[in-house]
Amino acid sequence: MTPRSSLVVNSALAAVALLSLYSLLDLYQATKFYNQQQPDPYRIGYQAPRFAEAMKMLPPDAVVGYVSNLDFGEIRGSSAFFGAQFALAPRIVVPNDHPASGPLVLGNFSADVETSDISSRLAREQGLRVVRDFDAGVVLFRKEGAK
Amino acid sequence: MTALALALAAAIGWLAVRILLAGLPRRPRWMAATLEIALGIGAGVAITSSLFFVLLAAGAAQRGVVLGVEAALLSGLAAIAWRRRASHAEEAVPPPPSFRWNWLLALAAGAGIALIVATQVDTARASPHGNWDAFATWNLRAKFLLAPDGQWRNAASELLTRTHPEYPLLLPGFVARTWRLAGEAATPAAPLGTAWLFGGAAIAALAAALALVRGAGAAWLGCLVLFSGASYIDQISWQYADIPLSVYILATTIIVLLSWRYSDRPRAGWLALAGALAGSAAWAKNEGLAFFVLSLACYALITWRSEGAAESIRRGRWWLAGGLPFLALLAAFHLFLAPSGAALRGQTSGAVLARLADPGRYAAVAGAFVTGALEWGRGVSHPAILLGILAVALRFDIARRHRPALWFGAATLALMMVAYVGIYLASPDELSWLLGGSLQRLYAQLWPAAVLLAFVALGAPSDPPPAVAHAKPHKAAAKKARSKR
Known part of the structure; x- marks a missing residue:
């Protein structure tokens, strides 16, 4: 087989190097743009400070019920749930209607609803009593009848 | 403190690899050292993560004891x-081919690494907790492993809805161990540092292995092609277990390549190291268990064909011996900790067979694999285009001593793809959701090993032989010379 001329080989290698660098530059610019538009898209960095006070009232081995105005089937709802679970671990967070749910129930509400209104409604509908409203959409409930 | 804890794990792994890889030809010396360190990162994470899990189970995972x-x-x-x-x-060993433009390729690879670092730092600043599965699965379970008393067992609680409590614990165990040593529970530094360590290990291991077997030019080109897999680079800061798994798959393939290159009868230590790295893959992710089984089967089969049954059994035993500690941990995890049947999720054989008999699922999976492959790179800089250019320019040049490793790698990766397809076909999850959320990660698992194999098959860039050597002697001069004789 005839060897390729140096010019062909060197041109090909230069093309590969330039295309690879172009790819990385393109990725860098796209990533930078995305990060500027959506820093921490699931708001995980915000959850630990939001739940810090509530955590003090929850024993580390607690299985905590969870209620929210956000639907778990949608991305906002599921990211709010997992964000709360990540912040509260090693406490286990389960939907309030889960049989393993303990006497304490965590309310995690979005900023676009009035927390006092939704807390009252949930308390009425699901038999919950407000233990404490921590602001920023975090409310701790206790199940009625639970000690 | 986090950096020191990460460095301690890397140092343990480096020494373990150095001991087991005794006899590795060290030319070029700095590349051999780079290879040991890169493989050592993977080995060190696996060793220290496993130790932490054992200490947890023994109730002795206090900071002082771990240290x-x-x-x-x-x-x-x-x-x-x-x-x-x-x-x-x-x-x-034959010296690698010289190529006068190696320095320019090295410069391009260096510029590429600088761009990768800039991309990762920007992502880390914006999303230090990683992508979805990092906080919903991997790092969440690491937090559980730090729980007081025996509550670390909740890392595999069946109450952790949709966080895959059945997933193995290499990555969460290592992150939890690093948090404990650093005394900084749940800060992003440990998982982020771990992700960057593995990303760096993948690049360094690929470059060093190619430099040893194909020369520095192939090493830098291999890096440049690896970088053109934009999705792989994107995933480094996600803090998932797929990049670590890709490092274990690459590392196993490298050891197999080196063992066949340098010896007709590979040392036991090399085989045990290959088994340990494949076993680490099994302790990292469920797909890693498939890799362990398939890689061992392919290795044993190829050895059996070329060396006979007795040698195949000898090598297979050492491979198994290396992987055994990690397989034992995995078995103990599934027997005593993980929710029973979580992986199967109550599926009946009838339901699985019905899904396997659905032609629509085959079409959907095939379409997604093609789309996923097209989306692996970015437009004109797609890796397939780069590899096509290199194939035309450098052609293929498969050395005889590389053929068994090439067969091994190609067969293992192909069977892994078949396994992935099988999982998609049989899974009870909604298919388009499953494919959309996981296919790029599966490609990432195999990508560095695939690049390694491509460059083992491709010709290495080299300087043309000196013109004098090929010049035909002038007719008159030849006649004169003959008459003198």
């Missing part, structure tokens, strides 16, 4: 490595 055990291990390994330093004797 003491790891320091003792480091000292012991250092002593063994010091005693065996003479065994790193130089062996006669």
Whole structure:
């Protein structure tokens, strides 16, 4: 087989190097743009400070019920749930209607609803009593009848 | 403190690899050292993560105990490595081909690494907690492993809805161990540092292995092609287990390649290291268990064909011996900790067969694999285009001693793809959601090993032979010479 001329080989290698660098530059610019538009898209960095006070009232081995105005089937709802679970671990967070749910129930509400209104409604509908409203959409409930 | 804890794990792994890889020809010396360190990162993470899990199970995972055990291990390994330093004797290996533009390729690869670092730092600043599965699965379970008393077992609680409590614990165990040593629970530094360590290990291991077997030019080109897999680079800061798994798959393939290149009868230590790295893959992710089984089967089969049954059994035993500690941990995890049947999720054989008989699912999976492959790179800089250019320019040049490793790698990766397809076809999850959320990660698992194999098959860039050597003697001069004789 005839060897390729140096010019062909060197041109090909230069093309590969330039295309690879172009790819990385393109990725860098796209990533930078995305990060500027959506820093921490699931708001995980915000959850630990939001739940810090509530955590003090929850024993580390607690299985905590969870209620929210956000639907778990949608991305906002599921990211709010997992964000709360990540912040509260090693406490286990389960939907309030889960049989393993303990006497304490965590309310995690979005900023676009009035927390006092939704807390009252949930308390009425699901038999919950407000233990404490921590602001920023975090409310701790206790199940009625639970000690 | 996080950096020190990460460095301690890497040092343990480096020494373990150095001991087991005794006899590795060290030319170029700095590339051999780079390879040991890169493989050592993967090995060190697996060793220290496993130790932490054992200490947890024994109720002795306090900071002082973990530090003491790891320091003792480091000292012991250092002593063994010091005693065996003479065994790193130089062996006669052909020098890699020289290429006058290597420095320019190295410069391009260096610029690429600078861009990767800039991309990762920007992502880390914006999303230090990683992508979805990092906080919903991997790092969440690491937080559980730090729970007081026996509550660390909740890392595999069936109450952790949709967080896959059945997933193995290499990554969460290592992150939890690093948090404990650093005394900084749940800060992003440990998982982020781990992700960057593995990303760096993938690049360094690929470059070093290619430099040893194909020369520096192939090493830098291999890096440049690896970088053109934009999705792989994007995933480094996600903090998932797929990049670590890709490092274990690459590392196993490298050891197999080196063992066949340098010896007709690979040393037991090399085989045990290959088995340990494949076993680490099984302790990292469920797909890693498939890799362990398939890689061992392919290795044993190829050895059996070329060396006979007895040699195949000998090598297979060492491979198994290396992987055994990690397989034992995995078995103990599934037997005593993980929710029973979580992986199967109550599926009946009838339901699985019905899904496997659905032609629509085959079409959907095939379409997604093609789309996923097209989306692996970015437009004109797609890796397939780069590899096409290199195939035309450099052609293929498969050395005889590389053929078994090439067969091994190609067969293992192809069977892994078949396994992935099988999982998609049989899974009870909604297919488009499953494909959309996981296919790029599966490609990432195999990508560095695939690039390695491509460059083992491709010709290496080299300078043309000196013109004098090929010049035909002038007719008159030849006649004169003959008449003189």
